[in-house]
Structures are given as structure tokens and as C-alpha cells.
Amino acid sequence: MHLHPLISDTATLEKLCSRLATADFVAVDTEFMRENTYWPDLCLIQIASSEEAAAIDPKAPGLDLKPLLDLLVENEDVLKVLHAGAQDLEIIYNLTRKTPWPMFDTQVAAMALGLGEQVGYSSLVESYLGHQVDKGARFTDWSRRPLETRQLDYAISDVTHLATLFPKMLNRLKKTGRGAWLDEEMHRLADPSTYANDPEMAWRKLRLPNRKAETLGRLKALAAWREREAQSKDIPKGRIVKDDTLGDLALSPPRTQADLGRVRGLSSGWATNDIGRRLVEALQSAGPLDPDEMPQRDGARPGMGKDSALIADLLKLLLKIRSKEADVAAKLIARSDDLEAIAAGQREGLAVLDGWRRDVFGSDAIDLVEGRLAFAIVDGRLRMTRMERSET
Structure with a gap:
């Protein structure tokens, strides 16, 4: 992979973005500071395809970021790959009032692959690529200029590793047939309203x-x-x-x-x-x-009774069992609010009761709440048992 020197002028950025516009995907990362500001102070942008990578200095005098921002939010032919990208998306939204699409978040993909709910970037790199990520510049002051070579090496490695990691994760998702499982989460992450500071x-x-x-x-x-x-x-x-x-x-x-x-x-x-x-x-x-606008009281939910908290706890146990069996992070299947809503009697408007989530967990969750499924101890192990309802 060709690594470019730090880009600090618009002409060089335009040429890079023109080439990247023909790539299948680009890996994107940012470095920013926000300890003393309301708005994130964007200090560095890193981007890579499978063939080249560059760091861009948004603080360089006279640099126009428009070619890069157009690539990210206007070009839907190029997939944008991020890791735990919510803060990166917030920065892009603040600059454009748009979010990148289509996109792929490797942390969410790791959830679908059963690697945990908040897998760190360094853990993924080590697991898939066998590399140890250098964390020496992790807590550096990115706003100071000039940037040191060690800072740039650290920053650029984030996207070069990401560009190598992504195809491997994508292939594994295709083999497991779980690529579609990410679609809803990607749309949620890319929803501009998520980042609007109203x-x-x-x-x-x-x-x-x-x-x-x-x-x-x-x-x-x-x-x-x-x-x-x-x-x-x-x-x-x-x-x-x-x-x-x-x-x-x-x-x-x-x-x-x-x-x-x-x-x-x-x-x-x-x-x-x-x-x-x-x-x-x-x-x-x-x-x-x-x-x-009044917030809804928990007790106002349909069917919410004094035993609802216990029912929600049983659903959490069922979710833990089913997520382990499916080898997928429980958080990707359902959230606590979903379980409480099911316990309260809600059956409409819940993502957990549609599509693959219903197949993996939602259908059993309804059966448990409605008495068609029960927990049992068989030979010292926790099992799920189908119940036969007697006619009266």
C-alpha cells in the first residue's frame, strides 16, 4: 500500500479524492480534541483504499475539505468503512449536515460475528491480522503543530489496518450469511438526526x-x-x-x-x-x-404490572442463552427497552419481533411471556422446554 506524505493543500487532496472515488471502499478515521470545546476540534483525517492511504491536515491554511467531504457524503458508489464510527460521523455531520452512505462499521460487524458487544479496534487487528497496535500516541495532543512522525505513523496505521481488516470480516460475514443483519444498525448509525444537536x-x-x-x-x-x-x-x-x-x-x-x-x-x-x-x-x-412531549411512565405501558420486572429478567436470561447459541452479541439482537416492552405486552413496532431477530430470539421471547416456553434444569444444565397447554 502506498502511503502519502501529510496532505495540506487542496490540489493534492483533489487528486487523491479523484482516485479514491473509483475505489470499492475507503477506510476512514479522524483524530480530534473536545476536552475544552463544545464542538469536536477536528485535527486530522485519515483515509485509505486497498491501494493507498493518506492523512489530511484540516488545520492547514487554505485547505478546502470539500473534495473529501463530497467523497464521503455525496458518492454512494464508494463504501465507507469505520470502526466505532459514531464520533467520526458526528464530525462529518457538523461539517456537512449529512452522513456517509453506504457505510460499514467493523465494531458492529464484530457483534454479528459473536466477538463481543464493544470490541476494541486493537483487539480486532490482533485477532484478524496478527498485529499489535502501537498505542504510544493514543493520548497525544492532536491540535499541536507540527505533527510528529510518530503521531502520523500511529494515525495512518488506523486506516491501513482497517482497509486490510474489512475484506476479511466481510468474507466471514458472507460465509455466515449475516451480512443483512447489519443493515438496520448501519441505517441507525447513519441517521443524520442522531447527530443533530437540537x-x-x-x-x-x-x-x-x-x-x-x-x-x-x-x-x-x-x-x-x-x-x-x-x-x-x-x-x-x-x-x-x-x-x-x-x-x-x-x-x-x-x-x-x-x-x-x-x-x-x-x-x-x-x-x-x-x-x-x-x-x-x-x-x-x-x-x-x-x-x-410528556415522558411516558413505566407503569403506563400496556400490560405493565408488578411482575413485569421479573418477566424482563427472564427475557434477559433467554436472550443470553439465544445469543450464545447463535454466536452473536446480545446487544445486536435486543436492548433492555425491547425486553421491557415485550414484558409489558407490546407486540407492534419492535425490531426484535421482525426478520432475523424474531427468528433468533423474538419468537421465543413471545412464547416465554405467553407461557409456551419455560426454563428447566435437565441433568444439571439449564434447558428451554416447550409447554403443552391443557384444554379446559
Whole structure:
């Protein structure tokens, strides 16, 4: 594989992307910093086909990333290969408001191949290629210039190994007939809405102080205000106000800005400064949360009773058994929310009850809940037993 010198000019990038546009696939990785920023600070982009690989310096003066971004989000003839690519996709979305497609995530593929739920990149490389990944530059400061040779060697190896690893994993998936199992997960990963930082939705990620519409309305307004403040200043939102303080403000809103000086988690300066004024304005503009936005209570699920938690636990045990038998990560088959929904009586709109997931687990899950399947101990080993329902 030909390794290019660090690309820092648009003309060279255009030529590289023109060649890569004819490749069957490209492996993609990024290096970024976000400890002190709201938005990820993109520091390096690595890309490789089966024939060539390069690192691109997005911080180079005058460099236009458009040829690369067009390759990633506009060219659907080239498959984009990533490993645990959610953060890489977030960066690409922030730059383009689009996500790459089609795509293949080797961590998700590893789940389908029964290699675990969160297999690390270095473990996959060692397992498939027999190489030890050098982690010496893993925690380096990628924003500093110039980049050192050891940093570039580390970064470029991520995509060169990935470009070699991908075909081997793809062949194994074809042999097991599980390639289609990845489709739903790939569509979920590539859904642009996953990466949209909508301030109006920020409250959903917070622990709810209670379920009163008035409190949640204030929490929604405060979370949106904090998100916009963090975005505009490009600093982590926790540096604006901590989550716990937002909850306290939603529960016990101050009547005036002067009262902010007595709120735990805020300095006395909030009583007079501009950011304190904007916080109070956000609170004063808040109304009760709309009924259609109210979070659903667990007890409101259909069929949810006092034994539902026990039923969900039995489903978890069944999932563990079936995932082991199928040699696939349990997380790829079903999530805790799916099991709770089945335990509560839901039968529509669940991916676990469709397609291959139903064949591997979903059908048995329904049989267990409805009494047609039971656990039994046979010769000291846990077995599943089909039940004969007697006629009455």
C-alpha cells in the first residue's frame, strides 16, 4: 500500500479524492480534541483504499475539505468503512449536515460475528491480522503543530489496518450469511438526526427532577438555553451550568435575577451579569411541557404490572442463552427497552419481533411471556422446554 506524505493543500487532496472515488471502499478515521470545546476540534483525517492511504491536515491554511467531504457524503458508489464510527460521523455531520452512505462499521460487524458487544479496534487487528497496535500516541495532543512522525505513523496505521481488516470480516460475514443483519444498525448509525444537536431536545438527556408539566417545561427551557450558550461560546455545556443545578432551578425557579446569587452551583456574579439575565429570561419564557412531549411512565405501558420486572429478567436470561447459541452479541439482537416492552405486552413496532431477530430470539421471547416456553434444569444444565397447554 502506498502511503502519502501529510496532505495540506487542496490540489493534492483533489487528486487523491479523484482516485479514491473509483475505489470499492475507503477506510476512514479522524483524530480530534473536545476536552475544552463544545464542538469536536477536528485535527486530522485519515483515509485509505486497498491501494493507498493518506492523512489530511484540516488545520492547514487554505485547505478546502470539500473534495473529501463530497467523497464521503455525496458518492454512494464508494463504501465507507469505520470502526466505532459514531464520533467520526458526528464530525462529518457538523461539517456537512449529512452522513456517509453506504457505510460499514467493523465494531458492529464484530457483534454479528459473536466477538463481543464493544470490541476494541486493537483487539480486532490482533485477532484478524496478527498485529499489535502501537498505542504510544493514543493520548497525544492532536491540535499541536507540527505533527510528529510518530503521531502520523500511529494515525495512518488506523486506516491501513482497517482497509486490510474489512475484506476479511466481510468474507466471514458472507460465509455466515449475516451480512443483512447489519443493515438496520448501519441505517441507525447513519441517521443524520442522531447527530443533530437540537437545543430543544437537550432536556431529554437529563435526569428528570419530577414529572410535573410545569417543572419539565422549565427544564426544557433551561436545557435549550444552556445548549445555545455552550454552542455560541464553543465550550463544554457543563462549564455553563451543571446538570444538577439545572434540575434545582427547574424545581425551585428564582423569582428575580438577584436570587441567582444564592443558588447552589452558581457564583454570586450571576445575580448581575449578562448570562444570568439570559437564564432568567429563559425561565420566564417557559410554559408547561406539552402533553404530547410528556415522558411516558413505566407503569403506563400496556400490560405493565408488578411482575413485569421479573418477566424482563427472564427475557434477559433467554436472550443470553439465544445469543450464545447463535454466536452473536446480545446487544445486536435486543436492548433492555425491547425486553421491557415485550414484558409489558407490546407486540407492534419492535425490531426484535421482525426478520432475523424474531427468528433468533423474538419468537421465543413471545412464547416465554405467553407461557409456551419455560426454563428447566435437565441433568444439571439449564434447558428451554416447550409447554403443552391443557384444554379446559
